[in-house]
Each structure stands twice: as C-alpha cells, then as structure tokens.
Amino acid sequence: MDNEILVNILWLAFAAMALTLLILYLKKNEKINSLQSAVINLKTTLEEMDEQAKLIVRTDIALNKTQEELDKKLTGLYALQRLSRAISTTLEEKHIFRKIELSHLEDLGFEKACAFLWNAESGEFIPYLYIGYMEDEIDYIIADLAEKRDFYLDLIGRQKTLSSISLQRELGSLEMSKAFHANSFVISPIMPKEGDKGFIFVGAGADMPLTEGDEEFIILLANQVSQALDNARLFEHTWMAQQNLERKVEERTQELSQALEEVKIISKRKTDFISAVSHELRTPLTSVKGYAAILIEEKLGALPPAVKERLEKINRHSDELVRMVNDLLDISRIEAGKTIMRLVPQDIQELSASVADLISIQCKEKEIELLTENPEALPKVMADRSQIERVLINLLGNAVKFTPRQGKIIIRISEEHGRVKVDIQDSGIGMPPEAIERIFDEFYRVDNEINQHVKGTGLGLSLVKHIVEAHQGRIWVTSTQGKGSTFSFTLPKIN
Amino acid sequence: MSIQAGLGISTDKDSLKAVREAALQARQRFDGNASPNVAIVFSSIEFAHLTMLKTISSMFGHIDVLGCSTTAVLCNQGVFRHAVAVLLLNMSPDTYYTTGSITDIKYKTAIKAGEEFGEKLLAGLKSARRDLGIIFSDGLIDKSSNLIYGMQERLGTSFPVVGALAMDNLRYSKTFVYYNQSVESDAACGLILGGGVNFGLGIRHGWKPLGKPRYITRASGNIAYEIDDIPAATVYEDYLDCDIKELRLELRRIGTFYPIGIYLQGEEEYLLRNITDIGEDGSLILQGNIPENSQIRLMIGTKETCFTAAEQAVHEAKEALSVKAGACPKIKFALVFDSISRYMLLGRDAEKEVEAVKRAVGPGVPVIGLYTYGEQGPLKSIDYHGKVYLHNQTISVLLVGE
Numbered sequence: 001m002d003n004e005i006l007v008n009i010l011w012l013a014f015a016a017m018a019l020t021l022l023i024l025y026l027k028k029n030e031k032i033n034s035l036q037s038a039v040i041n042l043k044t045t046l047e048e049m050d051e052q053a054k055l056i057v058r059t060d061i062a063l064n065k066t067q068e069e070l071d072k073k074l075t076g077l078y079a080l081q082r083l084s085r086a087i088s089t090t091l092e093e094k095h096i097f098r099k100i101e102l103s104h105l106e107d108l109g110f111e112k113a114c115a116f117l118w119n120a121e122s123g124e125f126i127p128y129l130y131i132g133y134m135e136d137e138i139d140y141i142i143a144d145l146a147e148k149r150d151f152y153l154d155l156i157g158r159q160k161t162l163s164s165i166s167l168q169r170e171l172g173s174l175e176m177s178k179a180f181h182a183n184s185f186v187i188s189p190i191m192p193k194e195g196d197k198g199f200i201f202v203g204a205g206a207d208m209p210l211t212e213g214d215e216e217f218i219i220l221l222a223n224q225v226s227q228a229l230d231n232a233r234l235f236e237h238t239w240m241a242q243q244n245l246e247r248k249v250e251e252r253t254q255e256l257s258q259a260l261e262e263v264k265i266i267s268k269r270k271t272d273f274i275s276a277v278s279h280e281l282r283t284p285l286t287s288v289k290g291y292a293a294i295l296i297e298e299k300l301g302a303l304p305p306a307v308k309e310r311l312e313k314i315n316r317h318s319d320e321l322v323r324m325v326n327d328l329l330d331i332s333r334i335e336a337g338k339t340i341m342r343l344v345p346q347d348i349q350e351l352s353a354s355v356a357d358l359i360s361i362q363c364k365e366k367e368i369e370l371l372t373e374n375p376e377a378l379p380k381v382m383a384d385r386s387q388i389e390r391v392l393i394n395l396l397g398n399a400v401k402f403t404p405r406q407g408k409i410i411i412r413i414s415e416e417h418g419r420v421k422v423d424i425q426d427s428g429i430g431m432p433p434e435a436i437e438r439i440f441d442e443f444y445r446v447d448n449e450i451n452q453h454v455k456g457t458g459l460g461l462s463l464v465k466h467i468v469e470a471h472q473g474r475i476w477v478t479s480t481q482g483k484g485s486t487f488s489f490t491l492p493k494i495n
Numbered sequence: 496m497s498i499q500a501g502l503g504i505s506t507d508k509d510s511l512k513a514v515r516e517a518a519l520q521a522r523q524r525f526d527g528n529a530s531p532n533v534a535i536v537f538s539s540i541e542f543a544h545l546t547m548l549k550t551i552s553s554m555f556g557h558i559d560v561l562g563c564s565t566t567a568v569l570c571n572q573g574v575f576r577h578a579v580a581v582l583l584l585n586m587s588p589d590t591y592y593t594t595g596s597i598t599d600i601k602y603k604t605a606i607k608a609g610e611e612f613g614e615k616l617l618a619g620l621k622s623a624r625r626d627l628g629i630i631f632s633d634g635l636i637d638k639s640s641n642l643i644y645g646m647q648e649r650l651g652t653s654f655p656v657v658g659a660l661a662m663d664n665l666r667y668s669k670t671f672v673y674y675n676q677s678v679e680s681d682a683a684c685g686l687i688l689g690g691g692v693n694f695g696l697g698i699r700h701g702w703k704p705l706g707k708p709r710y711i712t713r714a715s716g717n718i719a720y721e722i723d724d725i726p727a728a729t730v731y732e733d734y735l736d737c738d739i740k741e742l743r744l745e746l747r748r749i750g751t752f753y754p755i756g757i758y759l760q761g762e763e764e765y766l767l768r769n770i771t772d773i774g775e776d777g778s779l780i781l782q783g784n785i786p787e788n789s790q791i792r793l794m795i796g797t798k799e800t801c802f803t804a805a806e807q808a809v810h811e812a813k814e815a816l817s818v819k820a821g822a823c824p825k826i827k828f829a830l831v832f833d834s835i836s837r838y839m840l841l842g843r844d845a846e847k848e849v850e851a852v853k854r855a856v857g858p859g860v861p862v863i864g865l866y867t868y869g870e871q872g873p874l875k876s877i878d879y880h881g882k883v884y885l886h887n888q889t890i891s892v893l894l895v896g897e
Contacts, residue, residue, distance in 0.1 A: 046707045053706030053793065057734050057753060060795060061745075064752060064840075071842040101508075102541075103577055205666070 069211060072109055076217050079107035083221065087228045091235040096228045097129035100221075105131060108217055109210075110202040112182060114141060115190065115225070117198035118153065125152070125198065137181055144179040156197050161188040161222070163215050177203075184210045188222035192229040200225065267335070275332040278325045285325065289318040320457075327459040331442065334466040341387060341470050345380040345494050348388075348420055352411055355392040362400045363409065373412045381420045381491040387467045388491070394460045395424045395487045402428035402450055402485070419473070419490040430481040439477055440465040464489075498692075498895060499585040500828035501525050502861035504570050506578045513579045514538075514547045518554055521583040524861070531555055531583035533592065533686065535830070536562035536673050537865040538579035540663050543671040543678055547579065552676060555583075559594045561684050563631040563661035564671040565865035566835060569849045582828060582863045591689035593619025596674040598682040605638050608683070609645020616687050617649055625689040627655050629830070629893070632683035634660035634670040634868030638717055640784040640885045642683060643871055653881045657696060657893050658685075658871030659832040670868070693824065694895045695816025698872040700767055700834070700888040701804025704756055704792035706734070711789045717768075719755070719779045722791065726777030731770075734793060743773055751836040754887055756794040757785060762874055767794060769836065769869075769887040782869055783885035796888065798844055801837055805848050805890050809855035812894045824896040829856050831864025832891040838866050852892065 086099040097115055105113055112132030116125035125145045130138050145152055155162065163186040167173035177183055182203025190198045200222050204210075292315045294300060296308060303311065333339040356370060363370045399409045403426045412423040431439065435446045443458040445451050468475040468489045479485035503520025507513035514536075522531065534551050543564045551560055568580040586592060595615035600608040616628065628650065632642060639660060646656065661670035674684035688694075709730065713721040722730045731742055731749065742749065749770065756765030772780040785791075809829075816824045831852060838845050853862055872891045873881040 050707040054734050054736070056705060057793065057795065058736055061735065061748070061752070064748065068842065075843060106576065 072211065073213060075107045076109060076213075079104045080217060080220055080224075084224050087224055088231070090228060091232050093229060093232050093236075094128065096225060096232060100129060100131065102131050105202060108202070108221075109208060109214060110204045111208065112180075112204070113200065113202045114138065114180070115198060115200040116142075116145060116152075117190065117196040118156065119196055125149075126196075128198070129200070133181070141179060152199065155187070156189045156191070156199060159189050159191055161186065161215055161219050163187070163210060163218075165210050165215070184208065186210070186215050186218040188215075188218045190222050190226050190229065192226045192233065195229065195233050271332040271335045274328050275336070278329045278332070281325050282322070282329075285318055285321055289315065289322065292318060324457040324459065327457060327463055331459065331463050331466055334463075334470050339470070341384040343382040343384060343471070346383045346385055346388065347378075348381050348383070348413055348422065348491065349374050349378055351383075351385060351388060352392055352413060352422065355389055355396060356411060358393065359396045359400060362397075366400065366403070367406045368400060368403055369406075369408045371408065371410045373410060375414065378413060378415060378420060379493040379495075381493055383471055383491055388471075391464045391467050391489065392422075392424075394464050398460070398487075399424055399426040399428065399485075401454060402426065402448075404428065407484075415493065416490070418493065420493050421488055421490045423486050423488045425484065425486040427484040430479045430483050430485050431477075432481050436477055436479055440475070497587040497897065498590060498827045499525055499529055500861050500895075501531070501583045502570060502580070502828070502863050503583075504568065504572055504575065504578055504580045506575055508577075510542045510544070510547055510579070511550055513542060514550045514581070515554070517579050517581040518551055518583070521581045522555075525583070525585060529585040531558055531585050533584040533586065533594075534558055534560045534562075535582040535584070535863065536560060536579065537565050537568045537863065538562070539566065539568070539575075539577045540564045540669075540671065541577065542579045543673075545676065545678055548673055548676050548678065551581070559592075559686070560673060560675050561594060561629075561631060561686055562673040563634075563659065563684075563865070564673075565662045565867070566665050567838065567845075567866050569831060569833060569845075569862075569864045569866070571853060571862050574845050574849055580863050580865075582830075582861065584828075589690055590692060591620060591623035591625075592686060593689075594674070594684065594686050595619060596672070596677070596679075596682060596684035598679050600633065600636050600642065600681050600683065605636060605641035606645040609642040610648050611645075612642070612683055612685065613646040613649025616646075616685055620687055620689055623689040624691065625650075625654065625687050626692040627694050627893075628657070628685055628687045630656060630658035630683055630685035630871065631672055632658060632660055633672055633679075633681050634662050635667060636681060638784070639782070639869060640717065643883050643885060647883065652883075653873075654883075655696065655873050655881060656685075656871060656883045657830070657832065657891055658883075659865060659867040660869035660871075662835060662866055662868050665835070688895075692895060693816060693820035693897060694893060695812040695814065695819070695824075696872065696891065696893050697808035697811030697813075697815065698870070698875075698886060698889050698891045699804035699808040699811065700764060700796070700837075700886070700890070701800035701802075701807075702754065702756065702765070702767055702794040702796040702888055703800060704765060705795045706793045708758070708790050708792055711785055711787055711791055714785050714787045714789075717781045717784050718774065719781060719785050720774075720776070721778075727779040728773050728777040730793070731779075739773060739777065746770065746773065748839075751839055751888075752796065754794050754836075755779070755781065755785070756792045758790040758792065759874065765792065765794060766874070766884060767887040767889070782887055794888075796836075796840055798841055801841060801890075802848055802851050805851045805892075806855045808890050808892045809852055809894075812892045813855075816894050816896050820896050824894075826856060826860045826894050826896040828895055829860055829862045829864075830893040830895075831862060832867050832870045832889075832893075833864055834870060834886075834888045834890065835866045835868060836888045837890060848890070852890075856892075856894070 083100060083104050087096055090096050090099055105111060113129060114133060115129040116127055119126050127138055164173050164184040180201055180203055183206040185201060185203035187199055187201045190200055202218055292311050296311050296315060356372060360370055403409060407427040410425045414421050429448060431446050438444045440461050442462040445456060445458040465475050471491055473489055473491045475489040477485055477487050501521040501524030503517035505513040505516035507516055548560050552558060567574050567576045568578050570580050593616060597608050597612040661672055663670050669680050671678050671680055672682040672684050709723050711719050711722060712724045719727040721727055728739055728742060732738060754767045754769050756767055759766050768781040768783050768785055770779050771782050774780060841848055856862055870886045870889050870891045871883055872886055873883045
C-alpha cells in the first residue's frame with residue numbers, strides 16, 4: 001500500500017516536472033521565435049538600409065559631378081577674369097601672350113596651349129605662345145602648320161572655332177590631336193581688326209575630357225586676346241605718331257632757338273650800333289649847338305634877322321636831335337643791361353602826385369581836368385624814382401598832348417594780383433586797333449592829325465616800356481578811337 | 496631642447512628665384528644668428544630638379560634637406576598649385592636627429608627597402624632615445640604599405656612615424672623625393688627626431704560608413720578578391736548601378752569619394768582604402784593592404800565632415816602634445832599631410848580646410864603641408880599599440896612644441 005502511494009506520488013511529481021518542462025519549453029520556443037523574427041526584421045531593415053545607401057551613393061555621385069562642373073566653370077570664369085585684367089593692361093603684342101600662364105589653363109581645365117599669328121610677308125605662322133610643349137614639339141607643330149597652311153588659313157578666314165567635341169565624328173579631330181599632342185582641345189581664331197591674325201589652341205590629356213561651355217570660354221579668351229592686340233597695335237601706332245611729332249617739335253624748337261639766337265645777336269648789334277652812333281653823333285651835335293649858340297648870341301658880330309631866325313631853327317632842331325640821341329642811348333643801355341635800376345621802396349602815390357604837379361600847368365593851359373583816384377592805403381613799390389618819374393612824365397605828357405581842351409585825365413592807382421597798378425586814363429582821341437599792337441615799338445608814331453602837327457621822336461613809349469620791364473613790371477594800353485586811351489603799368493609791391 | 500622654425504613660400508616662375516625667395520623668407524623668421532640645420536621642402540613638380548636643392552645648400556652651407564613633390568602646397572598663406580614652400584628648422588645641440596634615404600624600392604621590393612631604410616635611420620641615431628619619424632616616399636610605388644612594414648621590422652612596430660606619399664600634377668605618372676642634393680623617383684627619405692622632442696599627432700578623415708557591414712572573404716596584400724563571397728567589384732556595381740566598364744571610367748571619382756572602410760576594434764574611425772584599379776577578375780586593387788576576414792563598409796564623405804575632421808585632427812594633436820609638454824605647450828610648427836582625395840572633394844573650398852586647421856592650431860604658428868597620394872601614421876587604440884598604417888583620405892597634423 002505504502003509502495004503504491006509512493007509510486008503515485010512519484011508519478012504526480014514526474015507529471016508536475018514534465019508539465020513545468022513543457023511550459024518552460026514552450027516559453028523558450030516562444031522567445032526563440034520572437035528573436036528569430038527580430039533577426040529577420042533586423043536583416044530586412046539592414047537590407048532596406050543598404051538599398052537606401054545605394055540611393056544615397058547614386059544621388060551623391062550625381063551631386064558631386066554637378067558640383068565639380070560648377071566648380072570648374074566658376075574657376076574657369078575667375079581665371080578668365082584674371083587673364084582679362086592682365087591682358088587688358090598690356091600694350092605690347094608679345095607681352096599679351098606672356099600673360100597667359102599654366103595656372104590659368106589649369107583653372108580652365110586644360111594643360112597645354114599654343115598660339116600662332118600668320119605673317120603674310122614671310123608666308124608662315126609665327127609662334128607667340130607655347131605652354132606645356134617642348135621646343136621640338138613646337139617645331140613639329142610649325143612643320144605641320146606649313147603643310148596644312150590652307151586649312152588653318154581657312155579656319156581663320158571663316159572665324160570658326162573647332163573642338164574635339166565638334167570634330168568628334170570627323171577625321172580632322174584625330175589628325176589635330178596628333179599634331180598638337182592633345183586628346184581633347186579647342187582651337188579658336190584670333191581676329192584683331194588690323195594686322196596679323198591667327199589662332200589659339202588649348203588642349204588636355206585623355207583624363208581631362210571637354211565639358212559643355214569649354215568652347216565658349218576659349219572663344220572669350222581668343223576675343224580678349226584679339227582686342228588686346230588691337231589696343232597694342234593702336235597704342236604702337238599712336239606712340240609712333242607721338243614720337244614723330246615730338247621729334248618734329250624738337251627740330252622746330254631747335255630751329256627757332258637758332259633763329260632766336262640770331263635775332264639776339266642782330267638785336268645786340270643794333271643796340272651796339274645805336275649806342276656807338278649816338279655817342280658819335282653827340283660830339284658833333286654839341287659842337288653844332290655850341291657854335292649856333294655863339295652865333296645867336298651875336299658874339300661874333302651882329303646878324304641879319306633872317307640869319308638869326310635860321311640859326312634859332314638850327315638850335316631848336318639840334319635840341320630835338322640831342323633829346324632823340326639821349327633817348328636812344330637810354331634805350332640801348334637798358335636793353336644791354338647797362339643801366340642799373342636803383343630799386344628802393346617808393347611811395348607811388350607821393351611820386352605820382354609830384355609828377356601830376358609838374359604836369360598840372362600844361363593841363364591848366366588846355367583846361368584839362370586832372371584827377372587822382374587812390375585807395376587810402378597802398379603798399380610801397382620797389383622802384384628807381386627818377387626812372388618811374390620819366391615813365392609818368394612821358395605817359396601824362398602824351399595824355400595831355402592827345403586830349404582836347406576841357407578833357408579829363410585820371411591817374412588811378414590800385415593793388416591787383418600782388419602788384420601795384422597805375423592807370424593813366426584820358427578822354428583823348430584814342431587810337432586804332434592796329435596802333436595798339438605797335439605803340440611801344442621804337443620810332444612808331446600813330447598816324448593822326450595831332451602827330452602830323454606836333455613833333456616827336458617815336459622813342460618815348462619804347463623807353464617807358466623798357467624802364468617798366470627793367471622793374472619786372474608790365475605795360476599795356478587799351479584804347480577806343482575817339483573816346484580815349486588808358487595806359488596801365490604794374491610794379492612789384494613790397495610785402 | 497629647443498627648436499626654431501621659419502616658413503617661406505614663393506610662386507615665382509623662375510625656380511631659382513622661387514626657392515631663394517622662399518628660403519630667405521623662412522630664414523628671416525629666425526631669431527638672431529641661429530642657422531638652420533634641417534630644411535623641409537615641398538614643391539609642385541615643375542620645381543623638382545637639383546637646382547632647387549643646390550640653391551638651399553649654397554645658401555645655408557651644411558644643411559639636411561628633405562621633402563617631396565606635390566600637386567599643391569599649403570601653408571599659412573593658403574593653398575598654392577605652382578609653388579615651393581620651405582620650412583627651416585634650427586635644432587639645439589641636445590635635440591638628436593638623423594636623416595636617411597633609400598632608392599630603387601621596386602627592385603629591392605618595398606618590404607626589403609623598408610628594412611634597409613629603417614636600418615639606415617637607426618644607424619645615424621646611435622644610442623639616443625628616438626621619439627618620432629617623419630618620412631616622404633614615392634607616391635606611385637606598389638604595395639606602399641610594405642615599406643612601412645619593412646621599417647617596423649627595424650624601428651619597432653609601435654614607433655611613431657608620420658609620412659606622406661609624394662604626388663605629381665595628378666597625372667599619376669612620376670613623383671619625386673628630395674633628399675640633400677638628390678631628386679629621385681622610386682625612393683624615400685626620412686628624419687628621426689630624438690632626445691625628448693615634444694610632439695602631438697592627430698589623424699582624421701571624416702568619412703562615414705554607409706550601407707550594411709560586409710566581409711572581405713578573399714584577399715591578398717592590397718588586392719581584395721571577394722566581398723561576401725562574390726567578386727569584390729560587384730559590390731560597387733551594385734551600389735552605383737553600373738557595370739565594370741563604367742566603373743573603370745569613373746574610378747578616379749569613385750575610388751576617392753567612396754573608398755572601402757575597414758572596421759578596427761577600438762578605433763574611432765574606419766581605416767580607409769582607396770581603389771586604384773579593378774582587376775579583370777572583378778577584384779579591387781587598393782592603395783594599401785587589406786586583411787582577409789576584415790569587416791568593411793562603403794564610406795562616404797562630405798565637405799562638412801572634412802572640415803570637422805580637420806579640426807578634430809588638430810585638437811587630437813594638441814591634446815597629445817599637452818600630455819607630453821604640459822597644459823599650455825608652445826607650438827613651434829605644424830606639419831600637415833592632406834590627402835588629395837580631400838582636395839578633390841573640397842574643390843574650391845580647399846582653402847577653407849586650411850583655414851580651419853590654422854584656426855584650430857592658433858595664431859603665429861608656421862603651418863606647412865602638402866597634398867599626398869597617401870598618408871602614413873599610427874593607429875590610436877590600445878589594440879593596435881600605436882602601429883603605423885598607410886591611410887587614405889586623412890588629414891594628418893603633426894605639432895612639434897615645447
């Protein structure tokens with residue numbers, strides 16, 4: 001009985017264990033299933049991620065290509081801009097091509113370049129540029145150009161740009177590639193308006209294929225070079241013309257200098273001659289005048305009135321001659337620089353007033369109104385008093401001479417542009433325009449009624465001019481015929 | 496220990512004038528009568544001839560000259576495609592340094608040449624403590640990873656080396672290495688600094704993984720034959736929706752913009768591998784080695800991630816320098832090796848990356864660098880014990896300070 005109970009208990013325990021194990025197994029199985037499903041999910045996700053990765057890579061590569069293209073274009077544009085700036089500042093033909101550098105080519109996506117201009121005179125293509133080529137390669141290209149001369153001249157003539165893309169289906173592309181040692185290339189004509197024309201060739205290796213827009217870039221470059229060539233040639237032309245002009249100006253200047261020297265020599269001879277003649281004249285004149293005086297005074301016996309009258313004429317004419325000779329001597333001395341101006345500070349108002357005083361008697365005789373217009377304060381001038389007195393006496397004397405009765409003379413002193421200006425204005429007969437130009441010439445006398453009646457040497461104003469100029473001053477006249485004249489002169493003031 | 500550094504740059508077309516101008520500018524930055532004992536020279540290939548190096552020697556007498564050709568140099572003044580940049584260094588007598596070079600790498604095989612190169616460099620340094628190696632090598636040698644492996648055989652796997660693969664004008668035809676008075680292709684030159692030089696190094700690329708993880712199921716050296724048991728190129732055909740022919744045509748762009756990223760345990764960034772060619776069997780020929788069973792991802796980079804990576808590289812270098820030289824180290828100069836892939840991706844914005852580097856480095860520090868076909872530098876994580884690898888797409892920034 002006890003055994004039976006024991007067996008039952010054991011069975012029960014076994015059953016319980018089996019049940020527990022079954023439950024555990026089921027639970028484990030459930031976990032395995034869930035893990036397996038998680039792994040499957042994970043794998044699926046991973047595969048999906050991998051598919052997404054493919055999409056990303058494909059998009060990325062497309063984006064990179066676009067970016068590269070953009071970069072290339074931007075870099076190319078910057079290179080063109082740099083080149084354009086460099087080329088446009090060059091005014092010598094050979095230097096234009098030297099501005100094109102390897103770095104510019106690389107930025108434009110090329111690695112070699114050459115340029116030739118056709119010289120019609122020698123009948124050959126002259127190389128102006130080669131980058132990335134050895135000298136023997138250039139020799140080879142020149143030989144090839146000579147052989148296919150007409151093809152390249154036709155290319156220039158038709159202003160046609162060719163490239164390895166546009167020539168892709170033609171045999172010419174291969175030939176050109178071979179001749180210029182480049183897989184991809186652009187060849188564009190250089191067409192200045194005048195002078196030698198030619199072409200530029202740019203090329204690259206197999207790993208640097210051409211892309212859209214490369215042709216346009218090279219056309220731009222070729223145009224830029226053409227423009228620069230035009231500018232350089234124009235400059236050369238202008239420069240040559242200028243050089244010619246400069247040479248002519250120099251020749252003329254030299255001729256004029258020579259002429260001036262001759263004039264100076266002649267002028268000096270004239271001055272010397274006048275000086276010598278005047279001196280020589282003065283001695284006999286003094287004798288003539290002396291003897292005439294002795295005769296007039298009747299020291300040698302009484303004279304008949306007719307003889308005395310003639311002798312007085314001789315005496316008067318001798319005085320005029322002496323004055324003329326003295327004036328001539330003064331002019332020649334000033335011209336020769338022999339007269340020393342004793343320049344000391346002078347009060348020009350006081351000086352002009354004292355001369356006006358002297359002249360006032362003549363004015364009264366002709367009832368001429370003599371006025372002075374001065375500002376209150378005037379600076380002093382550097383002047384030789386006696387010489388400026390001569391100037392004023394001369395000018396005022398002339399004014400009185402040519403002003404009709406009851407006329408008006410104004411002495412006006414003012415300060416102008418750092419100088420003191422003296423105007424002597426009269427209401428006289430004035431002078432014609434042609435006389436204004438010559439009034440200060442030696443022996444010139446205006447042809448008018450007064451001059452026909454009043455004697456004069458024609459040396460007074462010339463002397464005045466010489467004196468004023470010896471003071472570093474300037475003298476001029478303004479005049480209206482029938483209304484009057486104004487003689488003006490300036491003197492340097494003392495600061 | 497003290498180092499003085501002066502930087503000069505010239506874009507003069509006359510190579511003689513250019514190098515003179517750059518060297519004189521650099522010399523003017525020195526205090527007093529200190530004369531330079533090392534010159535680091537980077538130039539575009541039109542300057543790559545002996546005259547350039549002889550000019551420097553004639554100007555400064557005994558001076559060690561190292562450098563290489565590049566497509567563009569970068570410095571404080573910006574990025575220049577046709578230029579020569581010179582960094583003159585004056586190292587105090589307690590700073591140990593040695594220089595060396597190796598030629599005929601192809602003939603010797605990269606691994607053997609690397610060993611010989613390592614030996615030469617070690618011989619010059621004798622027993623002095625060595626701190627850092629800087630190397631420049633031909634950018635077109637096959638299996639350039641092997642040059643590093645060879646060097647590691649002699650210098651030790653954890654010895655920090657930074658390097659640049661020389662460039663030409665993007666023609667992939669011939670690159671040049673400058674060493675004293677020789678201009679060589681198929682060569683490498685280097686400088687080892689010792690005696691307690693404080694430096695910090697930062698290497699970043701900024702490329703991000705895309706798509707599902709895959710595995711290299713068959714590879715040898717720098718050739719990946721199969722990815723996930725199918726020909727490796729098929730993966731690219733699938734991603735880009737094109738056939739092998741189209742792939743080959745676009746290889747330059749694809750290989751640069753979408754390289755393979757190798758997952759490395761503990762590293763913050765994937766190790767990138769550029770595709771240089773596609774085999775007839777659909778295999779991918781990579782610029783550096785790729786181990787079998789590596790977990791890989793397709794990588795993608797953007798301008799923004801490039802700028803960020805450049806800043807991060809500088810900050811990383813600054814932090815590393817602070818650890819050695821204290822909280823506020825004085826940076827003497829910054830040497831930047833910038834992948835040409837970044838230059839191609841950034842295009843007109845390349846200058847902005849240099850600006851970012853300059854900003855992060857701080858004012859008044861001479862920054863000189865070049866664009867490279869590949870960069871060598873140590874990995875950071877403990878798992879790799881600072882082992883040097885060939886990188887692609889990275890910007891490596893070396894800061895030397897006090």
